[in-house]
Amino acid sequence: MATASDKSKVTFLGRKKSQGRAAGKRTFLEICRETFLNSFRSDRPKWIILFLLSLVTSFFLFPGILLKPVDYTIGDVAVRDIKASRDFLVENKDLTEKDMEKAAREVLSVYDFDPSAASVNKVLNEAFVLGREYVAKTLEKEQSPVAVPGDSPAPLLNPEAFKEQFFQTLKVPRDDKLFKVLLKQGFPSGIEEAVRKLLSSAYEKGVVSNGALLKSQVERGGIILHELSAKKETTVNEYQRFLDLDRAKTFIRSQAASLKEFTGSSESAEAAAKLAVSHLQPNLTFNQRETERRKDLARTSVKPIYYKIKKGEMLVREGERIGPEHLVKLSEEMKSHNRIDLLGRVPAMAILIAALLSVIYLVGPSTVKTFSKSSRDLLFSAVCLFGFFLMFWGYSFVAEEMSRPTPWVTSRALLFAFPLPCAAMLVCIFQGTQIAVAFSLVISVLVSLVAGGKVEFFVYFFTSSLLAAYGVRHCTERGILIKTGAIVALFNVVLGLCLVMIFGSLYTWESIVASVSGFTGGILAGVIATGIIPLIEMSFGFTTDIKLLELSSLDQPLLRQLMVQAPGTYHHSVITSNMVEATAKAIQANPLLAKVSAYYHDIGKMKKPLYFIENQLGIENRHEKLAPSMSSLILISHVKDGVELAREHRLGKEIIDIIQQHHGSNLISYFYQKAKDRMALKGGKASDVKEQDFRYPGPKPQTKEAGLVMLADMVEAASRSLVEPTPARIQGTVQKVINNVFSDGQLDECELTLKDLHEIAKSFNKTLSGIFHQRIEYPDVAARPAKKARNGNTDQGGSEDAGTKKQDDKGEAEEGLRRLGLS
Template identity: 35%
Template sequence: MEKLKNNKFQHVFLYAILAVILFVALYSNVKPETLDVELFTVSDQTIYAPTTVEDKVETQRKEQEAYDAVEDQYVLKKEITEKQVDLISSIFDAIIEVRKEEEIANKSEDATSTLLTPEEKVKRLQEKLTPAISDKISEETFLPLVSTTDDELVLAKDAVVTAVNNIMSKEIPIIQLTEAKKQAVEELGYTSLKADVLKAATELTRFSITPNVVFDKDATEEKRQQAIDNVKVAQIKQGQILVEEDELINREVYRKLGLVGLLDNQQSFKPFLGLGLFIVLILIGVVYYFEKKDSPISKKYNSLLLYCLIFAITILLMKIVSLFQKIDYTHIGYLVPVAMGAMLVKLLLNERLAILTCMIFAICGSVIFNEGVTGSFNFSVGVYYLFGCLAAVLFLGEHNLRSKILQAGLFVAGMNVLVITAIMLIRNGSYSNVEIGSYFIMACASGLVSSVLTIGFMPFFETGFGILSTMKLIELSNPNHPLLRKILTETPGTYHHSVMVANLSESACEAIGANGLLARVGAYYHDIGKTKRPQYFIENQMNIENPHNKLSAQLSKNVIISHVTDGVEMLKKHKMPKEFVDIAEQHHGTSLLKYFYHQAKQSNDSIYEEEFRYPGPKPQTKEIAIISIADSVEAAVRSMSNPTPDKIEKLVRSIISDRLQDHQLDECDLTLKEIDIIAKSFCESLKGIFHSRIEYPELTKKQKVK
C-alpha cells in the first residue's frame, strides 16, 4: 500500500514537472511587456500593441466631431410666408386707399381746387402704416407708387405679391436671405413696370423677403444623437504599430502606450491566469490518457517519465529557435523539428498519445512563435506543426524499420512544403523568390532533422527505460545476434523448434490483436537455457544415446527444469529485455513433467506431483500464454508419425484443454473466445507446415528396391 502511494506521488510529481515546463516555456510569450520610455524622446524600437483595447479618448473625440458636424435643423413656417404676403398686400392697399381718398376729396363739393402733392400723399400713407414699416421704408420708395396710375399700381402689387409668395414658399434660412432677395429681384425684372415703379417695387420686395424657418431643437438633437451612435468604438488593435523606430514619442503616442499597459509597472494577473487554465486543459488530456491506460502503475511511471523527457526536449527546441525571432527572423518557427517529438512518442509509447501530442505541440508553437506580439497566437505555425506531426505519426503506421523513419522525415518535409504553400496562397500576399526559397528550405530541413534526431534519440531512450520497441525487436531477431548464433550452432534442433514456435505464436497473436512481433522474437530465445546441456533434450539428440536412460527420473527432472532457470540467467547476463526474461521464465508455467513423474511414480508411489512441476510463475500475458501453448503443440505434432488435419486439430484442442484444466492460463487475460481463435490459428499454420507432398516416381522406385 505504501509503495502504491509513493507511485501515485511520483505521478503527481511528473505532472507538476510537465506543468512547470509548459509555464516556463510560455511565460515570456504571455507576460505583459513594459517599456522604459519618456515623453518627447525618440523611440529606439518599433513598438507594437500587445493587446486590443478600447481607446475611449479617441472615441469621445470622434463622437464630438460627429456631433459638431451636424448642422442646426430648421422647419418651414408657412405662417411667416402668409404674413409677409398679407403685409405687402396691406401696404399696397394703403396706397390705393390714399389715392381713393384724394379722388373722393376732389369730387366733393367742399373740395378746394388745390390737389395734394406726392409728398403729402406719402405723409398720409405713412400715417396709415405702422411706425415699424414707416421707419424701414423710405419716402423715396413710396413716391413713385402714390404718383403712378392705377393700372401700373395694380400691376406692381401683383408682381411684388407673386415674387414674395414664390420665393418664400421655399425654405429661407437667415444665411440664405441675401440670395433669396436677389432671386426675388430677378423675378421682378421680367415685369413691364416703369423704371421708377420697378425700383419702388424692388425695395418693397426686398423688405418683404424674410427668413421663414425656425430652429427645431428636437430634430437637431435627434440628428446629432444619430451621428454619435454611428461612430464606431475606437480601438488599438493587437499588433498595431504605436510608434516607429526613431519616431518622437509625443503626448498622443505616450497616452496610447499607457493605454495598452506598456507604461504600467504593475503586472496584470489576467495573462497568467489564462496561461494557468491553458496548462490545466493540456494536463487533463495527458492525465486522462495515462491514468486510464490499463497497465501496471510502475510501467505507467516509466512511460510518463519518458513522455515528460520527450515533451521537454521538443519544447526546449522550440524555445531555443524562437530566440532568433528577435533578430528579424520572424518566420524561423518553420525550422523547428517538432515532428521528432511526435515520432518518438509514436515509436516508444503509443499512437493515440502521439496524436494528442501533435495537437499540444501545435498549440504551444502558436504561442511561442507569436512574432513578438505578447499574448497573441501564430495560427500559421500552429497549423504547420499540426499537419507535420500528424503526417509523421500516420506515415509510420505499422512500419518497423529504421529506414522508415528517414522516409517519414521526407514525407514530413513534403507535407511542410504543401502547408506553407497553402498558407502563402491563402494570405494572397506578394513574396520574393528569396522568401519562398527560405520557407521551402526550412520546411525540408524541419522534416529531415526530425527523422535524424528521432534515430539519434531512440537508442538512448530504449536503453535508459528498457523499452522494447518495434525496431529493437527487429534488431534482436537478427540471426547474427550472439545468443541466436549460440542456439543455432550448439542446439540446431532447439533452434528449429524455436523458429516453428515463433511462427505459430506470431500468427495466433495477430489473430487476437496481441503483439505478434514480440511473441515471434521472444520465442526465438525462450529455450536459450537448453544450450547449457543440449544433449539432454531430444530434439538435439542426433545419433547419440539418450542420456536420460542412465539417470534417475528425479535427476532427469532437475536437468529438464534447469533449462528455465539457466535461460533466465543467460538472458539477464546479456541484458536482454525483461519481456524475454519473462517468456523464458513463464513459458512452462507450473506444468507437470508427466513422463518423468509417471516413471518416478512406478518406482516410488509416495512421489508428489509438485516435485515434478516447473517452478513457474504461470504465464502473465497473452503473448507468453500463446508461446507456452505453441511450445507444447509444436513438439507434440512433430512427434506424430502421420499427421493429418483432423489429428492435428484434435491434438491442439486436447493440449489447450489440458492447459485449461491444469489452470495454467488462469493468470493471463485470455478469454475463451480468444482461446478458440488461437486454436484455429495453430491448426491453420500446422496444416500448412505438415501438408501432403507429392511422391516422386524415382524416389518410390528406390524405396521399393530397398
C-alpha cells in the same frame, strides 16, 4: 464423420466467472471517483511526477508572471529575467553601432598594384650600362699600352671599387660570384633582358610582402585591387593568383631555364635568375590609409535605426547591470504591466496541463490497448514531452533573434522549421500509434501556447505530427524514417503556406519563408529520429522493429551457438517461429516480435542441451538416472538461464519477458506423475508430492506475443508425438494442447481472446499440416542392407518393418509428451 467446416471449428474448455451486477447500479461520478482514488493510491509517485511536470512547464510558459515588478535605476543589477509582455518600439544604439561595425567590416581592403615596375627597370638599365662602359674602358686601356702625349683620360676604377659601385647602383647585396660571371661576359644585354623578363613575369602576377595578411583578407570576402598605372579598381577573390616573396623567387628560378635564347648559356641563365631574385621587390602593397578612410565613410553612411520589441522578447537577464537602453525598455514594459491581472496564470496553466495529462493517463488504459503505465514508458513519454517543449521554448527565442536583421523574415514563419513531428515519430515507434496521437495533442497544445496561443501553430504541429506517426507505424528499417520525413516536409510546405495566407498576408515573403521552414522541419524530423533511435534503445531498453530485424538474422552469434550446441532445440525454435509468424498478424499481434522471440525462447537449453529430448540423438536419456525433482529443476532452470543469456547479449526487455513467460506456471506433468509413482512404491502417499515443486515459476504470459509463443512451443513439441500426423490428428493435438493451457489459467493475464484462440488453432493446423504433409513412396532402385534402411532416409520406408516403425513412433510420442508434461 466431421465435415471440413466442422474441422475448422475448435471448442475450448473455460472456467465460468461470476460477475456481480451491483457495479452497474453505481453512478458514473462514483465510478470515476473510485477509479481515480485507487489509481492515485497505487501510483502516487507517478502522479507526483505528473503534477510537477505540469507546474514546471507552466513556469516556462510564464517564467516571471508571479514575481513582483521592480523599479530599476541606472546601475542596478537585474534580479530576474524580464520579458516583454507586448510589442513596442525602442531606439537601439547598440544595434546601430553593430550595423556600423558590420558595414565597416564589409569594406574590402585596398591594395595598390604596379604591374610595370618601371623604377626597377630603370635601375637595372643604369647598372648594366655602367658595367658595359667599365668593360669597354678596360679593353681600351689594354689595347693602348703606350700613352699618347697630351691625352688625359679619366682614371679607371679598380675592380673592387667598380664592383661596389655596381651593386650600390642595383641596390642589392654584393655577390662576388655573380659579378665575376657578369664581368666575364661583359655585362651583356641578353642577361639584362632576361632579368627584365623574369621580373616582369613575376610582377604581372603581383608580389606581396605579407602573404598571410593578404590571404586572410581575401578569404573574408576579397580585396580591392587598385592599379596605379591604369587608375582602375577591381575586386579580387582569389589568393592563388598572387605571389608572396618566397613563391615569387621560386617562380623566377623555374622560369630561368626557358630564357637561354637571351642568355646563351645555362651559366648566364642562372646568373640572370640570381640577379632577378636579388632585385625582387613587392609591387602589391596594402593601402591602410585608403582602407580606413573607406571604413569611416561606411560607418557614417549607416543611419540610426529603431527596432520592434516583440511580445515574449527578453528585455534584461538576471544579473545584468541596468543601462540607459535597458531602462528605456523597462519603462515601456511597465506601462502595460498589471500584476493583479496576471497573478493566477501560472497555477491556472499548471492545472490545465495537469488535467489534460491526467485524463489521458486515466482514460488511456481503457481505450488504448497498447497503453502502458510502466515507469519506463511514462518516463520516456515525460522526457519526450518536456524535452521537445523545452527545445521549442528555446528555439522561439532563436527565431526571434534570426528575424531581427531581415524584416521580411518573421519569427512566426521560422517557427514552422521546428521538427516537432520527430517527437510523434519516436513515441509511435516505441509506444504505438494510439499513444502517439494523444502525445501529439498534448505537445501541440503546449508549443502553441509558447507561440502566443495562436491556433495556426496548433493546427500545423498537430496535423504534421499525426502524419509523421502514421508514416512510421510499421517502421522496419531506418529508410522509412527519412521517407516519412520527406513526406511530412512536402505536407508542411503546403500547410504552412495555407496557414500564413489565412492568418497572415497573401503573397508575401513570409509565405515563402514559412514554406521553406516547413520543408526544413520535416527533413530534420526524419534525420533526428534516425540518429536518436539507437540512443533511446540503449537508454530505455526499448526494442524496435529495426532491432528485431537485426536479431532475426540466423547469422546472429547466439543463434549460431544454439545451432551448434543444441541442434534439436534450434530446429524446434525455427519451426516455432514459423508458426507464430503466420499466426500473429491474424490476432493483431506483432509478427516480428513473436518470430524473433520464438527464435530465442529456448536459448537457455544451451547450458545443458543433453538433458532435453530433442537433443538426445541416439544416446541414453540422462533423466533415467535422476530423481524426478532433480529432472524438473533442470527443465525449469533453462528459463532462468535463457533470461541471463538474453540480458548478456542485450536482446531487449520485450524478448526477455517472453523468454521468462513462455512456460508460465505450467506443470511438468511427466516428472510430477513419476514422482508420485515412486512415492507410492516406497509406501508413501502420492499427495505428499507437492505440485508446486513441479511447476515453472512464471510469470504467466502478459502479452499476446508471449501467449502465442507458449502455445506454439507446446503444440510443436506435442505434434512430434504423432505416429501418423494426419490433418485430423494434428487438429486434435492442437485442440488438446490449447484446451489444457487455457484450462490451467496460463492465458489469464494476457490479451488473447477466445476468437484469437480460434485463429491460433486454425493457423497452427494449417502450418503443421504443411510440415507433416504426405509424400509418395519411392521404389527402391536396388536392395539395401536392413541396417542402412532403418537408419537411412525416412522417405524410403519400404524396407522398414511396419510394426517396428509403430513402436518407434510410439516411443517418440511418449518422449514428446514427457517434454511438455502432457502425459
